[in-house]
Structures are given as C-alpha cells and as structure tokens.
Amino acid sequence: MKRLAILGSTGSIGRSTLKVVAAFPERFAAVALTARSSVEKLARQVERFSPQLAVVEKEKDARRLKELLGAGHRVEVMSGRAGYRAAATFEEADMVVGAMVGAAGLEPTLAAIEAGKDIALANKETLVMAGEIVMARAASRGVKILPVDSEHSAIFQCLQGQRFRDLERILLTASGGPFLDTPAEDFEKIRPGQALKHPNWSMGPKITIDSATLMNKGLEVIEARWLFGVSPETIRVVIHPQSIVHSMVAFRDGAVLAQMGAPDMRGAIAYALSCPDRLPLDLPRLDFPAPGSLEFRRPDLDKFPCLALALEACRLGATMPAVLNAANEMAVEAFLAGRLAFTEIARVIRQTMQEHRLTESAGVGVIMEADRWARQRAAQIIQAASG
Ligand code: NAD
Ligand code: MG
Numbered sequence: 001m002k003r004l005a006i007l008g009s010t011g012s013i014g015r016s017t018l019k020v021v022a023a024f025p026e027r028f029a030a031v032a033l034t035a036r037s038s039v040e041k042l043a044r045q046v047e048r049f050s051p052q053l054a055v056v057e058k059e060k061d062a063r064r065l066k067e068l069l070g071a072g073h074r075v076e077v078m079s080g081r082a083g084y085r086a087a088a089t090f091e092e093a094d095m096v097v098g099a100m101v102g103a104a105g106l107e108p109t110l111a112a113i114e115a116g117k118d119i120a121l122a123n124k125e126t127l128v129m130a131g132e133i134v135m136a137r138a139a140s141r142g143v144k145i146l147p148v149d150s151e152h153s154a155i156f157q158c159l160q161g162q163r164f165r166d167l168e169r170i171l172l173t174a175s176g177g178p179f180l181d182t183p184a185e186d187f188e189k190i191r192p193g194q195a196l197k198h199p200n201w202s203m204g205p206k207i208t209i210d211s212a213t214l215m216n217k218g219l220e221v222i223e224a225r226w227l228f229g230v231s232p233e234t235i236r237v238v239i240h241p242q243s244i245v246h247s248m249v250a251f252r253d254g255a256v257l258a259q260m261g262a263p264d265m266r267g268a269i270a271y272a273l274s275c276p277d278r279l280p281l282d283l284p285r286l287d288f289p290a291p292g293s294l295e296f297r298r299p300d301l302d303k304f305p306c307l308a309l310a311l312e313a314c315r316l317g318a319t320m321p322a323v324l325n326a327a328n329e330m331a332v333e334a335f336l337a338g339r340l341a342f343t344e345i346a347r348v349i350r351q352t353m354q355e356h357r358l359t360e361s362a363g364v365g366v367i368m369e370a371d372r373w374a375r376q377r378a379a380q381i382i383q384a385a386s387g
Contacts (some may be wrong), residue, residue, distance in 0.1 A: 002273065005032035005053075005090045005117070007108055008099035010041040012204040013122040013148065016265045017097050017273075018045060024279060032087040034100070037061055043068040046075050053090055055083035084108045089115035095273070098123040099148070101206050102329050103322075103371055106130055110364065113137045120272035122148035124223045125329075129322040130367050131226025145227065146272040151220055152227055153268035154246035154259035159228070160276070162251070170224055171248040171256070173240040174217040174299065175200050180241060184303045190342035192335060200243035200263045209332045210306075213345055214299065218310020219328075222321050225314060232314045237307065239297040244286065260286060305346040309353065318361040319370035320353060326374035327352035330382060339386045348385065352378045 004021065008014045009030070021028040034055040035042040043065055046054050055078045056062050062079040069075065078086055088096055088108035096112040098105055098121045105123030112119055113134065121127070127134060138145050147153045151172050159167070178197055179190065195212040196205060203211070210216035221235050238248075246268075248258040261267050262284040270279045301308040306328070313324040331348040334340035340348070352374050359366055 001029060002027060003029050003031045003092055003094045004097055004273070005034075005087050005093035005095070005112075006030055006097040006099060007034045007084065007087060007105070008036075008097075008101065008123070009033040009045055010035040010038040011099055011101060012202065012207075013099035013265060013269065014097070017099060017120075017269050018049065020266055020270050020273060020279075020281075021049065023282065027279075028273065031092045032090045034084055034087045036100075036104075039064050039068065046073070051075060052092060053078065053087055055079065055087050081107065085111045088112040089117070093117060095120060097148070097269075097273075098126065101125070101204055103129060103325060106134075106364075106368075109134060110137065113141050113143050116141055116143060118144040118146065120146045120148050120269070122269075124149055124219050125325050127223045127226050128219050128325045129371065130364060131222065131321075132361070133364060133367075135226050135229070146275065147223075147227055148265070148268050148272045149220060149223060150263070150265060150268045151247040152224060153271055155224065155228060155249055157259045157271065158247070158249040158257040162249075164229075166251045166253070167228075167230070167234070167249060168252045169250040170228065170230060170235045171238050171250060172217065172220055172224060172235055173238050173243075173245050173247050173296075174214065175211070175243045176239045176241050176297075176299075177212040177214065179212055180239065187303075187343050188341060192338065195335075195342065199241075201265075203265075205336060206329070206332055209335060209345075210328070213306040213342075214304035215306035215310060215328055215332075215345075215349075217299070218307045218314070219325070221311060222314045232311070237299050239299050240295065241297075242291065242294055244291050244294055262286060306349065309346060309349050313353065316358060319359045319367060320356065322367045322370045323353055323356045323374040324349060326371045327378040330375055330378035334382045334386070340382055341385075344382075344385050348378050348381050351381050 030049040032053040033051045036057045053076045059079045088111040096117045096119045105126045109126045243263040245258045250256045313320040327349040331345040
C-alpha cells in the first residue's frame, strides 16, 4: 500500500491522481490532500478518500471546510504555509504528489525532500526555478523525483534500462497548441476563451495558456535539463500535432525510442506512482492503424516568442529561469483576467528578463528574491500596458 500526500488535489492533475487511487484501492491511499481555495471540491474529496490531513490556503477557508465536513469528522484541517509543509512532510505518507500550480510548489517540494519523501512531480515550475538545487538535494537525501509531466514520463520510460552515456538527444514533443496554424497577424485578437481550448489535452487554466504560447514547452526544456541532468543543447523541441508520441530519446547508435499512448494524464501519473510496475489502466488504447499519420515539424520561434525566451533563460541559467517563470505567471494571470493582450505576454516577459541583473544563483533565497523582484517588475509593466 502506497500512502500519498497529494498537493493540489482539486486541480486537473490532482483529480486525475485521485482517479488512479480510486481505481486501485488495494495499492494506493490518499492520506493528505491540499488545495488553495476550492473548499467544496476538497470537502467532497475528503468525504470520498478519508485522508488524515486536509489543507487550504486561508484560515477562513479552513473554518468553512470544517463546517462543510461537520463536527464529527476526524480529518485534521490546517491552513497556509505551515499546513502545506505539514502535508508535504506528513509522517504517514510514503510519497508526495506535487500537483500545485506555479512557484507555490517550490517550498513544499523542498520540504518533502528534506523529509525523505519520494515525489511524483507535476509542478514543473519548481524545477524551472530551482532545478539544480532540487535535484542535488534529492540526490543527497536519496529521494526519487518521478516525472508526471507526460513528455518527461515518456523520456523517463525510454531511458529505462539504458545507459546515460549512450544518450545523444532528447526529442521533446509539443502539440503546438490551438494556434499552431493561426496566422501570426491574427494573434493580437486571441481571447482567453479561445486560448483555453486545447486541441488534445484537458488541463488547468495556467498550463493551457502556457501551451497556447508554447511557453509550456520552454518550461519543459528547463524541466528536462534538470530532471535528466543534460545540457540545454541535448534537448530539441519537435512539434507533433497529434500528441500520440509523448517524447523520444535518440541514442548514439542512431536508434530512437518513442513512448506513445492516448493523451490522458492518468498514464503518466500511474507510472510515476507505481514504476517499474505498469497498472492495468482503463484508458483508451491506440488502435493501430487508426491513429493514421504522425506529423513532426520544427517550432516557429518568431510566431511563438515565449518558447525562444524560455530557451534563452535555459541557456543563461542562474536566476533567469525563475525570472522567466515569475513574469510568465503574472502575464498569464493578467491575460486570463482580460487585462493583457495575448501578444503582450511575451513582451512582458522579455522586458522583465532584459531588466534583470543576472545573479549567479547561490541558494533558494537568491532564487526567491529574483522571483519576488520579477513579479513586482512584471506587474508594473502589465499595469503600464493596460493603463
Ligand atoms: P490546476 O490549476 O488545475 O490545479 C492546481 C492545484 O493547485 C489546485 O488544487 C489548486 O487549488 C492548487 N493551488 C493553486 N495555487 C496554489 C497556491 N498558490 N498554493 C497552494 N495550492 C495552490 O493545475 P493543473 O493543470 O492540475 O497543473 C498542476 C501542475 O501540474 C502545474 O505545475 C502544471 O504545469 C503541471 N502539469 C499539468 C498537466 C495537466 O495535464 N494538467 C500536465 C503536465 C504538467
Ligand atoms: Mg507536458
């Protein structure tokens, strides 16, 4: 029995994780669940999965959660950073599932590592901001970081039984998002409602916008760099509109291994929770030859400048990826709120990056400071753009 602390259980990845838990009750239990403010959803999950700990961000939401559950309920309810830390280090948990969105995932992830918990990590922003530190601490603590992101799960699967020295290239596939074939001159008119419609995947709002700008693929390059310990030049982004090949690895003898499957996150989640075992999942099968032709293309960096910015941040390293990430989070939030045009997202990030004085990253403190600075600066740029 693997007991899970699921951080961000009410989100898209969190709910898919709980579907896997529900499908294999003899293998998994959820012992701690956390959310930001979706109290009703969390209350239903607590009733269904009976964890020992439930956490929300605000104290008033914690009170509301207790009210919803009724006085007799035995779950412990906590709030805020202390609560998230308690869930990430929960004594009874064998594994932490990192499914929060954004920079908020960094602190609990580090706490989980410190507590010696293996981590199924969906929260890519953590690795974008502080991948070097996270991976080094995990290694020294003997903690496994298992990828949940579908591309990284694919790469991880392709690498099983292989030797690192034989790896020549990582081919990170990208669907291209909803605007792959939209002419660049129409980008200005893109509204949140259109950008939120991903052709192949159903995901939370932030990553769906990141997929539309291709920032998501840039974040994933940085994520892959740290997860697999390779140089940025080893990784190549390949557009693959069908989302059937989840990524590939090329070896020095010219062989290329690809991992394929239906686009459903439960596959990657279940593998992170149970590898090397494969669970009998009730997912749609690739019914060959039905998927038909698979297409591969080069990404258009002029049309999708967010990808170019992320590749640059990856090359520069140090605090730049954290600055990229923070400015992107601010810009995406403003776009979703109707305060910023789609094409302005890249501009806000570029300007914030240009003004950042690169600090050779020392520790988490320096990274958090760069994150704070970038959020503040991006907010000002957004304000000026919308005012
Ligand atoms: P989501 O928005 O659907 O869910 C986010 C979860 O985190 C919710 O439970 C929410 O309550 C919680 N949360 C949000 N902000 C928080 C904060 N500041 N503090 C604490 N908790 C907070 O997001 P998602 O699509 O499930 O994505 C989660 C993470 O997984 C992201 O980092 C995303 O990039 C990554 N990811 C998602 C998918 C996908 O298919 N959805 C695929 C690959 C990677
Ligand atoms: Mg992905």
